[in-house]
Amino acid sequence: xxxxxxxxxxxxxxxxxxxxxxxxxxxxxxxxxxxxxxxxxxxxxxxxxxxxxxxxxxxxxxxxxxxxxxxxxxxxxxxxxxxxxxxxxxxxxxxxxxxxxxxxxxxxxxxxxxxxxxxxxxxxxxxxxxxxxxxxxxxxxxxxxxxxxxxxxxxxxxxxxxxxxxxxxxxxxxxxxxxxxxxxxxxxxxxxxxxxxxxxxxxxxxxxxxxxxxxxxxxxxxxxxxxxxxxxxxxxx
Amino acid sequence: xxxxxxxxxxxxxxxxxxxxxxxxxxxxxxxxxxxxxxxxxxxxxxxxxxxxxxxxxxxxxxxxxxxxxxxxxxxxxxxxxxxxxxxxxxxxxxxxxxxxxxxxxxxxxxxxxxxxxxxxxxxxxxxxxxxxxxxxxxxxxxxxxxxxxxxxxxxxxxxxxxxxxxxxxxxxxxxxxxxxxxxxxxxxxxxxxxxxxxxxxxxxxxxxxxxxxxxxxxxxxxxxxxxxxxxxxxxxxxxxxxxxxxxxxxxxxxxxxxxxxxxxxxxxxxxxxxxxxxxxxxxxxxxxxxxxxxxxxxxxxxxxxxxxxxxxxxxxxxxxxxxxxxxxxxxxxxxxxxxxxxxxxxxxxxx
Amino acid sequence: xxxxxxxxxxxxxxxxxxxxxxxxxxxxxxxxxxxxxxxxxxxxxxxxxxxxxxxxxxxxxxxxxxxxxxxxxxxxxxxxxxxxxxxxxxxxxxxxxxxxxxxxxxxxxxxxxxxxxxxxxxxxxxxxxxxxxxxxxxxxxxxxxxxxxxxxxxxxxxxxxxxxxxxxxxxxxxxxxxxxxxxxxxxxxxxxxxxxxxxxxxxxxxxxxxxxxxxxxxxxxxxxxxxxxxxxxxxxxxxxxxxxxxxxxxxxxxxxxxxxxxxxxxxxxxxxxxxxxxxxxxxxxxxxxxxxxxx
Numbered sequence: 001x002x003x004x005x006x007x008x009x010x011x012x013x014x015x016x017x018x019x020x021x022x023x024x025x026x027x028x029x030x031x032x033x034x035x036x037x038x039x040x041x042x043x044x045x046x047x048x049x050x051x052x053x054x055x056x057x058x059x060x061x062x063x064x065x066x067x068x069x070x071x072x073x074x075x076x077x078x079x080x081x082x083x084x085x086x087x088x089x090x091x092x093x094x095x096x097x098x099x100x101x102x103x104x105x106x107x108x109x110x111x112x113x114x115x116x117x118x119x120x121x122x123x124x125x126x127x128x129x130x131x132x133x134x135x136x137x138x139x140x141x142x143x144x145x146x147x148x149x150x151x152x153x154x155x156x157x158x159x160x161x162x163x164x165x166x167x168x169x170x171x172x173x174x175x176x177x178x179x180x181x182x183x184x185x186x187x188x189x190x191x192x193x194x195x196x197x198x199x200x201x202x203x204x205x206x207x208x209x210x211x212x213x214x215x216x217x218x219x220x221x222x223x224x225x226x227x228x229x230x231x232x233x234x235x236x237x
Numbered sequence: 238x239x240x241x242x243x244x245x246x247x248x249x250x251x252x253x254x255x256x257x258x259x260x261x262x263x264x265x266x267x268x269x270x271x272x273x274x275x276x277x278x279x280x281x282x283x284x285x286x287x288x289x290x291x292x293x294x295x296x297x298x299x300x301x302x303x304x305x306x307x308x309x310x311x312x313x314x315x316x317x318x319x320x321x322x323x324x325x326x327x328x329x330x331x332x333x334x335x336x337x338x339x340x341x342x343x344x345x346x347x348x349x350x351x352x353x354x355x356x357x358x359x360x361x362x363x364x365x366x367x368x369x370x371x372x373x374x375x376x377x378x379x380x381x382x383x384x385x386x387x388x389x390x391x392x393x394x395x396x397x398x399x400x401x402x403x404x405x406x407x408x409x410x411x412x413x414x415x416x417x418x419x420x421x422x423x424x425x426x427x428x429x430x431x432x433x434x435x436x437x438x439x440x441x442x443x444x445x446x447x448x449x450x451x452x453x454x455x456x457x458x459x460x461x462x463x464x465x466x467x468x469x470x471x472x473x474x475x476x477x478x479x480x481x482x483x484x485x486x487x488x489x490x491x492x493x494x495x496x497x498x499x500x501x502x503x504x505x506x507x508x509x510x511x512x513x514x515x516x517x518x519x520x521x522x523x524x525x526x527x528x529x530x531x532x533x534x535x536x537x538x539x540x541x542x543x544x545x546x547x548x549x550x551x552x553x554x555x556x557x558x559x560x561x562x563x564x565x566x567x568x569x570x571x572x573x574x575x576x577x578x579x580x581x582x583x584x585x586x587x588x
Numbered sequence: 589x590x591x592x593x594x595x596x597x598x599x600x601x602x603x604x605x606x607x608x609x610x611x612x613x614x615x616x617x618x619x620x621x622x623x624x625x626x627x628x629x630x631x632x633x634x635x636x637x638x639x640x641x642x643x644x645x646x647x648x649x650x651x652x653x654x655x656x657x658x659x660x661x662x663x664x665x666x667x668x669x670x671x672x673x674x675x676x677x678x679x680x681x682x683x684x685x686x687x688x689x690x691x692x693x694x695x696x697x698x699x700x701x702x703x704x705x706x707x708x709x710x711x712x713x714x715x716x717x718x719x720x721x722x723x724x725x726x727x728x729x730x731x732x733x734x735x736x737x738x739x740x741x742x743x744x745x746x747x748x749x750x751x752x753x754x755x756x757x758x759x760x761x762x763x764x765x766x767x768x769x770x771x772x773x774x775x776x777x778x779x780x781x782x783x784x785x786x787x788x789x790x791x792x793x794x795x796x797x798x799x800x801x802x803x804x805x806x807x808x809x810x811x812x813x814x815x816x817x818x819x820x821x822x823x824x825x826x827x828x829x830x831x832x833x834x835x836x837x838x839x840x841x842x843x844x845x846x847x848x849x850x851x852x853x854x855x856x857x858x859x860x861x862x863x864x865x866x867x868x869x870x871x872x873x874x875x876x877x878x879x880x881x882x883x
Contacts, residue, residue, distance in 0.1 A: 088769065099769075550690060
């Protein structure tokens, strides 16, 4: 579904990503992990069109998107749920969700999509007319995810959904994510703490210093020597 | 290596040193200055000389304004109030209270500095664009107060008249020439002050604050005092220019303030080069020249000048002075390469 | 007491028109981080077009208003392409400051153009309705002002609906609040930029028509409204829609009260002092937020 070939990019004169190779197949839930600050967010931004690509190719559904504008990429079904939510603070929950369906095809079906999102996140329905700046951290995360789900998403790229949330919330969130992965969309997940996503991940890529250093299933990756470090969040033998 | 080959190299090296813009030799300035000083003897038209005098006065204003808006990055759009303050101080003191015009010049300058500080104080805490609005509103309110003044002090909308000039005992030609030289001296003085300031620690702090405020503050720059110094100096020079203006025209009125003059001076500064040290002077003369050429089609003046500014900004935000620098640098580079390329040797540094 | 009510009424009405006019400044700043100094000229254009349609061509007033709106929209787009677009996305410029200067330059170019086309003399346009409405024996409002108030409220209401419900309106707010997220939702930022400047033109043009019968139409007639608009915008906190309405009403009231009890020429200087005082406490305006650089 999504193919990244030899992608390199950066900011200004600084190279952040170096010849990244990554593939996501339909109905998979792929996790991109690794220490923070090593380029995971940059990779997502490069794929979704927010950051220009220097070298390499990205293909989505067999079409090249590495030089395409962000809005074109979204309209093709590749939705990026950014780190830190980036909600429209002065708009209501419902307005934020509606913006998720901005793309024409999605806009036509916005009412049913809205219903589906409220089904998944009943708390959002309660707060639908509240301004987003008044929401709690967990609610904001739900709103961000909900907004992403409103779009024409064939592939959802979610950046650090567990960021800043209490463990209970993280668990709830991940079980919802699992549900979404089974029924709705293919997911590419960025998660610094692999153990959070262990249960639902089909494939894992490990990124360090802007390079993919390891890939495989969760057991394969966990047992590898290079993963013996704190961010695995557990004992490794 | 033959003798013939070494001689061209030496000539080129000399030439290169001559056009090195970053080390404009003192004698070049002196030549220009000397040339400028003798100009009044060659121009018979009073009108033309008058245009030059006005250009010099405006050049002082624009160079000073550029100190705050371009070099220090201060959003100051109220400079004309400082210019007018200088003119009015000079005018009121010399016509109503009989103060010596030369003293009036000094007081006008200090009036400019004083009003400058008054204007910038509330704006110190404000983010860029809010400061722009505040300073702009300050100048507008200043203008409106004068226009509505019926007490006779400022002459209201008609302004002051019968203000004595600096050389009231001389012939008309003598007066004009006198003002020309005083204004020329003013420009030189302004340029000197600016150069000294920019090269000083305060000047470096100002530019650092403009380009990267948090970093500059982290390195110890004091934003508040830097801005106050910059505005005070700028106001002082503008007040001086205003006093010269008031004396030359033997009067001053609110018409020197407002959106139209603001725009005109903006044009001069930006076309010449915003943030460049001497750019505004260049811009002043070019715009005055074009204005004269467009005298007959006065309504088109702003349209033409505006179009020129928009085009320049689109391609070269550092204005004509920036263009000139780039041209000279390119010339140097071409000469350096041309010299060694002609011999089939790899390009090398020649100095 | 009656003079107070009179001042109150006219102050609120003028405030509502100022709100329409300043809303253009607010929306453009929110999306483009540009203080559009040409906003006053949109009003002048609206005034001239309405004058032409009503006084010269003898067509009905409502056509004048529509014409003004269209003229404003056109000028808004022109201003975008001349003053804003060449500066977008460039790293070598201080965008906010240069955009301020370029829109200022465009405004003087337009002033000259209007002088060329229409001449420098003042033009008048009759009120939309003649006569006054008597509320009590000593308090009355001209029908024109009543109509102006109703139109202003209508415009603001329609604008609110548009921004909060319509797909395109929502995208304008989205771009103003969180540009990256807007792009990720499929919004064409370029299209929003053009649209918002056209919208500012429409609002400015209509405000110009509403104000025109009260003053005169001339190439420099936009200067004072612009100054008032800037004061309102700075007071409100740039980019805040709510703040703009409150600040506009406050300025309208202040102006009317000052004119009644002190004298009209002191209203602006006094207001300026008030603004300075407020800015010292809240450096970002009443409702403004500290912003990061964006463009």
